[in-house]
Amino acid sequence: MSTGSPSVPPLPDALTREVVELIGGVVARYHAEYEVAAADHALTGAQARVLALLDREPTPMRRIAEQLRCEPSNVTGIVDRLEARGLVERRPDPADRRVKLAAATERGSATAASLRGALGFAREPLAELTPLERRVLRDLLIRMLDSP
Numbered sequence: 001m002s003t004g005s006p007s008v009p010p011l012p013d014a015l016t017r018e019v020v021e022l023i024g025g026v027v028a029r030y031h032a033e034y035e036v037a038a039a040d041h042a043l044t045g046a047q048a049r050v051l052a053l054l055d056r057e058p059t060p061m062r063r064i065a066e067q068l069r070c071e072p073s074n075v076t077g078i079v080d081r082l083e084a085r086g087l088v089e090r091r092p093d094p095a096d097r098r099v100k101l102a103a104a105t106e107r108g109s110a111t112a113a114s115l116r117g118a119l120g121f122a123r124e125p126l127a128e129l130t131p132l133e134r135r136v137l138r139d140l141l142i143r144m145l146d147s148p
Contacts, residue, residue: 029121037118041111048115050078051104054088055112058103087111 012020031045038048046068053064061079065072079102082088087108093099104112126134 030119033119033121034115037115040118041115043111044078046074047078047082050075050102051082051087051108051112052115054082054102055104055109058091058093058101060093060099060101064102082108 034048035045038045041048043051049068050064053059053067059067061072061075064079065075068075079088079090083090083102086105088102089105090100090102093101129137
């Protein structure tokens with residue numbers, strides 16, 4: 001039976017708060033390092049993230065916006081700027097020629113690889129973990145991201 005008042009979630013315990021703060025610290029350090037690496041290539045952080053996504057696979061603009069949780073018009077501007085620099089190209093989707101895919105060019109893939117190589121913060125601490133520890137961490141992160 002509802003009392004009409006919204007239920008208040010319980011306060012997190014000390015361990016949960018500590019884990020949340022540590023995740024926040026990891027995210028902040030990752031973004032700071034990513035911004036520096038992007039700037040070294042005269043890219044914004046958003047441009048670098050889009051380039052990294054497109055280096056994995058050609059992607060429709062709508063899906064890029066969904067993955068980055070931003071407006072499609074923002075993605076269009078980012079892709080326009082990357083395309084003007086020769087880092088990405090638009091091409092028809094072979095499955096649906098009405099849809100345009102954005103894809104990294106050869107130069108864009110080389111830039112994306114250079115960006116990945118510059119991210120020592122993520123690489124160095126992970127190298128200290130065993131392969132099993134990295135798999136467990138990956139699986140836990142996937143579980144966290146898949147939960148509502």
